[in-house]
Amino acid sequence: KAGVTQTPRYLIKTRGQQVTLSCSPISGHRSVSWYQQTPGQGLQFLFEYFSETQRNKGNFPGRFSGRQFSNSRSEMNVSTLELGDSALYLCASRARDYNSPLHFGNGTRLTVT
Amino acid sequence: GQQVMQIPQYQHVQEGEDFTTYCNSSTTLSNIQWYKQRPGGHPVFLIQLVKSGEVKKQKRLTFQFGEAKKNSSLHITATQTTDVGTYFCAGPDGDKIIFGKGTRLHILP
Numbered sequence: 182k183a184g185v186t187q188t189p190r191y192l193i194k195t196r197g198q199q200v201t202l203s204c205s206p207i208s209g210h211r212s213v214s215w216y217q218q219t220p221g222q223g224l225q226f227l228f229e230y231f232s233e234t235q236r237n238k239g240n241f242p243g244r245f246s247g248r249q250f251s252n253s254r255s256e257m258n259v260s261t262l263e264l265g266d267s268a269l270y271l272c273a274s275r276a277r278d279y280n281s282p283l284h285f286g287n288g289t290r291l292t293v294t
Numbered sequence: 295g296q297q298v299m300q301i302p303q304y305q306h307v308q309e310g311e312d313f314t315t316y317c318n319s320s321t322t323l324s325n326i327q328w329y330k331q332r333p334g335g336h337p338v339f340l341i342q343l344v345k346s347g348e349v350k351k352q353k354r355l356t357f358q359f360g361e362a363k364k365n366s367s368l369h370i371t372a373t374q375t376t377d378v379g380t381y382f383c384a385g386p387d388g389d390k391i392i393f394g395k396g397t398r399l400h401i402l403p
Contacts, residue, residue, distance in 0.1 A: 214390070223395035224337070224382065237390040271336060279389045280325050282339035 182207060185286035187272050193292045199260040202289045206253050206274030212236070213255040214283065215247060218269040227270075230255050231277075262293045296321050296387040300394035308402050313370040315397035317383035324386055326359055326366045331396070332379040375401050 186205040215227040226239040230249035247257045273283035297320045325344045329337040343359035356369045380396040
C-alpha cells in the first residue's frame with residue numbers, strides 16, 4: 182500500500198503571496214489531518230477533513246484553509262504569507278476510527294522570505 | 295483546551311545508556327500514542343496504549359500508561375545510534391490528536 186504523499190517537498194515564497202499544498206492519503210483512509218511543525222512549537226494541529234467536511238479545526242488564523250475532494254485527497258492553502266509561516270507542513274491520514282494512529286507524509290518545507 | 299506536556303525537551307546520552315521521556319496530560323486520556331521522528335524525516339507511529347497501567351514492550355523500548363491515564367513514559371534500554379530522533383507522545387482532544395512538543399534524543403558515541 183502506498184503511503185501518504187505530499188507535494189511539493191519544498192517551497193520558497195515571499196511575504197504576501199499565497200500557497201497551496203497537496204496531500205494524497207493512504208488508499209481507503211478518509212480522514213486527512215494537517216499539522217504545522219516548527220522548532221519552537223512542535224506539532225500544531227491545523228485541521229482535519231473527513232468525507233469532504235472539515236471535522237476539526239485548530240487555533241490558526243483564517244488565512245489557513247483547506248479542503249478535501251471526493252477521492253479523499255486534500256489541499257491546504259495559506260494566503261497572505263507571513264515570515265512566521267515558515268515551517269514543515271505535515272499531512273496525516275488515518276482510518277475512520279478516532280483512535281486509529283496517524284500515518285504521516287514526508288511533509289512540505291515552506292520557507293517565506 | 296487539553297495540553298500534553300513532555301519532558302525533557304532534549305536528552306544527550308552515551309551510546310549504551312538508558313533513556314526515558316515522560317508525558318503528562320492535563321486531562322484523562324482514552325488512549326496515548328507514541329511517535330518517532332528521525333532527523334529530516336516525518337513522525338512514525340510506534341505504539342498505542344489504551345488501558346490504565348498498561349505496559350508494552352517493543353524490543354528495547356518499554357511504554358507505560360499511568361494508572362490514572364494522565365501520564366505515560368517511554369524507556370529505551372541500552373541506546374543505539376539508530377535511536378536518534380525526536381519522540382512524541384500524542385493524545386486525543388475530542389476527536390483530534392494533539393502532540394506533546396517531543397523529546398529530542400542525541401546519542402554520543
